[in-house]
Amino acid sequence: MATESIRLSARDWALAALRAIADGGLAAVAVEPLARTLGVTKGSFYAHYRTRDELIDAALAEWVRTHGDGGLAEFAAIADPERRLRELLTTVVESVRPLAPSVHLSLLGDRNDARVADAVREVNRARLEFLTRTYRDLGLPPDRAEQRAHIAYAAILGLLHLAQTDDESRRPATLSDEAIAVFLP
Incomplete structure (x- = not known):
């Protein structure tokens, strides 16, 4: 169940997207399942990103930065x-x-x-x-x-x-x- 008391950063979403990519490639990056995994609503996603593609771009940038x-x-x-x-x-x-x-x-x-x-x-x-x-x-x-x-x-x-x-x-x-x-x- 999603709770609104959790405050996630854009980086939290990017890291979750990277975990999804590791498990299933780009196709595994989907907002609703990520929100469920993170224990938040989709609104948390939209506070940081406008589109799934922006999230993928951020996740890839995070991976390049850290690897x-x-x-x-x-x-x-x-x-x-x-x-x-x-x-x-x-x-x-x-x-x-x-x-x-x-x-x-x-x-x-x-x-x-x-x-x-x-x-x-x-x-x-x-x-x-x-x-x-x-x-x-x-x-x-x-x-x-x-x-x-x-x-x-x-x-x-x-x-x-x-x-x-x-x-x-x-x-x-x-x-x-x-x-x-x-x-x-």
């Missing part, structure tokens, strides 16, 4: 490139949850939507630039750093994909250690 450059800022602040890469890989591998939906992978199903394509491109750009810069800081020449970044990023996306279809019992306990051994030159 692109902004999401990498704490790692970028680490001066030692070996420690930077080690902490990033450990965080990424340990944050991948079995059978947990992924916004990134769900968005790929909607990749023909220009807004989605732009958001995914921006997040990919930020992540690849970060990894390339880190590998260069580790002493790899520019082309090898870029190649290594692409392979490391592909492996990270592959882990996300496997986690969506695999359970915890098949995941090696030392996966983050192995990722570090493989991707740290």
Whole structure:
């Protein structure tokens, strides 16, 4: 039952939309079900957005902000490139949850939507630039750093994909250690 005492921000709605996208892509973003999930009326939505498309735009912008450059800022602040890469890989591998939906992978199903394509491109750009810069800081020449970044990023996306279809019992306990051994030159 909706209660009017709950005050949601536009960001609360955008985060709820991201959870819906993770579960079912853009088609899962619908005002009435989101309002029910959030425990509010549709009026709360209209206090922040005029249309579902505005909400999707806000959700995608939030995802880019938190998973692109902004999401990498704490790692970028680490001066030692070996420690930077080690902490990033450990965080990424340990944050991948079995059978947990992924916004990134769900968005790929909607990749023909220009807004989605732009958001995914921006997040990919930020992540690849970060990894390339880190590998260069580790002493790899520019082309090898870029190649290594692409392979490391592909492996990270592959882990996300496997986690969506695999359970915890098949995941090696030392996966983050192995990722570090493989991707740290």
